[in-house]
Amino acid sequence: MTTIDVAAATRLREAIMSVARAARTHRPDHGLPLTQITVLGYLDRSGTTTVAELADRMHVRVQSLTVSMNKLDDGGLIVRRTDPVDRRRQLVELTEAGRALILDDRAQRDAWLAQSFADNFDDTERGLMMLCVPLFERLASDRGR
Template sequence: MSERESLNRSTATAVRVAVSMIKRRTRETFADNELSAPELSALSQIDRTGPTAIAELARSTRITPQSMGATVAALERLHLVSRDPDPADKRRSLLTVTDAGRDVVHSGRDSVTEKMATALANSFTDDEVATLAAAAPLLERLAQLF
């Protein structure tokens, strides 16, 4: 294995471990709202991307349309998403986050952001914060590529 391959592999491992820890902490923060992880993921995805069909949502979150259908049904029962006809194709429906759903997502995101900001302020130097700020877009690009 070349030096470059070895560095790529060790970097990938370190990023995976760090992201896994952040995901766990984020789930703990969101746990108070009593949504399952798939429900919260779907709700967050719809909030980020706007109105979407179940098939597109399933594809983007890499689960089956049947599983996504059950997840969306639970979100509809809780009045967190609504289903409306697609103006471009009346045969399908588009899911939209309701005001109540938006409140759930944003309050959780705000809580996570606040906890992270506090940790950064209390435990990181200005240079370390700058390094993390520079790395964030790279991590996002990495997530989109694999």
């Protein structure tokens, strides 16, 4: 088995982070901080969830989400309701406005990436990068090892 050395791992991490930063700069200005956009993204991917589960996925404390949740609720982007099974828990879900905002956010970043691919890479390079997508997905899912 071939292993990657620390220097190579550092280069890979830095490259991935550079692409992520570049994608963030092409995010539309919705007037929301990144934390609130992140909450909307998690809710869109996970569906209805509890605040505790959301905090766990985001690796933050429930208390850290309170201000963001209040602002998103006040802005009509999420709705909170009592869990009918366990009345002590609160369920959170996206509203249609919240879903539209996060879909617009993604669409603009996807358009930037597609244009960047078209402008900067030939067919062979684009194909090679697309072959790497499942590898990056697997790398991203390896959270605990």
